[in-house]
Amino acid sequence: MVITVASGKGGTGKTTVAASMADVLNDCVYMDGDVEEPNGHILLNPEIKLTEKVFKTLPSIDFGKCDFCGKCIEVCEFNALINLKSEIILFEEMCHSCGACIYFCPQKAISEVPKEIGVLRYGTAKDNITFFDGILRIGEPSAVPLLKRLKSKIENGKITIIDSPPGTSCSMVEAVKDSDYCVLVTESTPFGLNDLKLAVDVLKIIGIPFGIIINKYQPEFRQLEEYITANGFDLLLKIPFEREIAEAYSKGILPVTYKPELRNHFKKLMTEISGKIKPEKVNAG
Template identity: 40%
Template sequence: MKIAVASGKGGTGKTLVSTNLFNVIQKSGFAVDLIDCDAEEPNALQFIHADLISQKSVTQNIPVIDKEACTFCGKCEAYCHYNAIVVLPKLRHIQVVEDLCHDCGACEYACPAGAISWKSKTTGTIRTYAVNNGSSLIEGRIEIGVYSSVPLIKEVMKSSHHRQLAIVDAPPGTSCPFIATVSAADFMVLVTEPTPFGLNDLKLSVEILQQLDKSFGIIVNRAGLGDHRVYDFIAKNKLLLLDEIPFDPRIAKSYSEGKLITDNMPNYHKHFLQLFSRIKKHLQYDRNSYT
């Protein structure tokens, strides 16, 4: 069972929720994984004390074109839906744009001259860290300059299949990395804030999850700031409001110091245990039960 914590925009408190939820679960004696899929800037490790136990590279195949064998017919360019091959027949020039390649193999299939071979390119690293009580932190970190984190995220999500429960820190936003993460999740926790930006991006996230037919609930972070339009949207659409985390300067101070509020503020330890109980209660229902 994978519970993904996501947000339509960065800075709403997604990592705050995922790390503290993981902390109270593993300290209750359950073996659970925390999967950091924010591959461009993973930071869960800053809050979790863990020891590195393994790491592996994630690679992608990149086409290599033999210009002596190539006839410059342009079929590889025509078959590539990602515009990763440029062919200039009159100049007898052909080039692979590696950052756009998705390793689909269409170019090799299309080439009548057999001029295409492959090389391996490292796109990221998956590191696994041991935490107390048999739990783990799994981090995906993309290589600098790699165009898309989606292949890496898919591999990171597969790394937790031996666990009965995993908390997933999803990438911010609603683009391809977000969709790659939530597609493999069983339940979504959307973290938002009571501001115009928070509401706008919450709407985008909700629309995507409804199209994907994913079960989800909403947490309003920094409750007490802004206005009530987020709550009006939740009520009007009969969405599940899982929790509110109040605006509390102590939370900001703890977070800036790399500390978990569930460790140094006992009331929040109880708060997140109650949140987990509410999530478990709704895991058996699909989205249509409350939307």
């Protein structure tokens, strides 16, 4: 069973919610999918046991074989290759590693070479949380290949919680797709509402059931709850806007560790979510 925590807007509290869910479940897997700016380790303090380098493949041209026919440039949709007549240059950050240039080269002059895009880390947090995160190499444009590698570590049997990157584009979709359920975290501001709607659009397109948590809840911003009610969405939890919670977060402390009432809410929440997921999916892991 895979539950992803996503948001649209950054800074609404995805990591706080995802880490709190892991903390109350304890026997589970937590994956930090925000590989551009991973913060889950700050809140869960894992003991890292293993670090694995992750590579993507880039084309490398053997100029002993290349006759500058230009086929590789013709088949590259991303304009990652340019022909300087005496040399063909690759713009690494434009390359999507699709492999078309390698396949179509008539001289078989192009081979694959690995390029490090970041690392995966594996460890244990609290008592029994299996912890994974990914750290994208700075300057690397796409988070998607690293996220795919991270998600390849999902195993059946345990509940896996994925902390998604913000936004609604390719990396968020990569984190969320194939999940059994998604928790959308929003906040009581017009920004939170606007970006919640965008995230809902994505989940509807890829067909993933979801519920909503309002973090930094302020009752005076009524439009948010009106939107949730009018659309018949599940409002799972409201976490109040309190300076105390913000201060604890600033030190890397989860609110569920010192607020017993909130801890109970999260426990109930996890039971509720398990109930929402189709039984065959729970059995299948």
